[in-house]
Amino acid sequence: MAGLEPTPFIWFDGELVPWNEAKIHVLTHGLHYGTGYFEGIRAYKCANGQSAVFRLRDHMQRMVNSAKILNLPCPYSIDQLCQATLDLLVANKMSTAYIRPISFVGYGALGVHPGTNPINTVIAAWNWGAYLGAEALEMGVRVKTSSYNRMHPNTHMGKAKACGNYVNSVLAKMEAVHDGYDEALLLDTNGFVSEASGENIFIVRGKTIKTTALTSILEGINRASVITLAKDLGYEVIETQFTRDEVYCADEMFFSGTAAEVTPVRELDNRIIGKGRAGEVTKHLQKEFFEIVQGNNPKYQDWLTPYNF
Numbered sequence: 001m002a003g004l005e006p007t008p009f010i011w012f013d014g015e016l017v018p019w020n021e022a023k024i025h026v027l028t029h030g031l032h033y034g035t036g037y038f039e040g041i042r043a044y045k046c047a048n049g050q051s052a053v054f055r056l057r058d059h060m061q062r063m064v065n066s067a068k069i070l071n072l073p074c075p076y077s078i079d080q081l082c083q084a085t086l087d088l089l090v091a092n093k094m095s096t097a098y099i100r101p102i103s104f105v106g107y108g109a110l111g112v113h114p115g116t117n118p119i120n121t122v123i124a125a126w127n128w129g130a131y132l133g134a135e136a137l138e139m140g141v142r143v144k145t146s147s148y149n150r151m152h153p154n155t156h157m158g159k160a161k162a163c164g165n166y167v168n169s170v171l172a173k174m175e176a177v178h179d180g181y182d183e184a185l186l187l188d189t190n191g192f193v194s195e196a197s198g199e200n201i202f203i204v205r206g207k208t209i210k211t212t213a214l215t216s217i218l219e220g221i222n223r224a225s226v227i228t229l230a231k232d233l234g235y236e237v238i239e240t241q242f243t244r245d246e247v248y249c250a251d252e253m254f255f256s257g258t259a260a261e262v263t264p265v266r267e268l269d270n271r272i273i274g275k276g277r278a279g280e281v282t283k284h285l286q287k288e289f290f291e292i293v294q295g296n297n298p299k300y301q302d303w304l305t306p307y308n309f
């Protein structure tokens, strides 16, 4: 795990606050009950020397959706959240970044009901390299099916990127790493493949790409990007339920996510997937994905919000 390298400022309820001063009270409601929702966004340096945030508006739309699902207020509009992100990147003079907006029920009363406690909103940015290790992007990762299920939608609603939902991810990730694997694959409560602790899942068989249907998963922005890109490149993409044994027999498997980008999976439950390294389709999509985020494909310019500093 990479340590957090401080950057100059954190955006905190409308102010740019020095990194070390962005603090909250220990009796904050969100700390006790997980009552908050967040995003993970990346900004990339582009070939033309500019930088750009990848699908900024789509992430902030999902942030607003998370608030709606949780029935909590979102104090800022999508426009305000986008502008705040750009202001932060410029103030921090960052050409690349991992961006973490978070809103949470703040300090006031305790007790499960959030009552009239304030909602605090914070946006931080730091540099976060390859999520599953630099080698992973090329060599692929080793994954184990978790003993934990992904939540039933009537337990925790997975379409909200809710802070409390991540206890499930933390348990699964800790178990997988403890057992010597890089990441966990979680099944849903019916036993179908759901998602990883922080990534969506794709498998490839021949020219057909399958990804989990939207039932139990976070509606990943990168999942959507990969689906669009793959279809544009002429692959058939099916969003459907599938089982772990179908994954064992897949030619290729990969993860999508903001932090993980497009990461190949080389092994699941000690079964080698395909040739045991990044497959041809995965490599193709990964290459095109990095071209897009770096501004080298004008077709997907709408996905980029450029900024100068």
Ligand code: PPE
Residues within 6 Å of the ligand: 039, 040, 041, 169, 195, 196, 197, 198, 199, 200, 217, 218, 219, 220, 221, 222, 223, 256, 257, 258, 259, 260
């Ligand atoms: N599922 C989960 C559970 C998830 O956390 C993520 C993102 C995704 C799917 C992919 O969504 P998207 O980034 O929109 O394509 N996980 C974020 C947090 C990772 C973390 O360790 O923190 C991320 O990648 O930023």
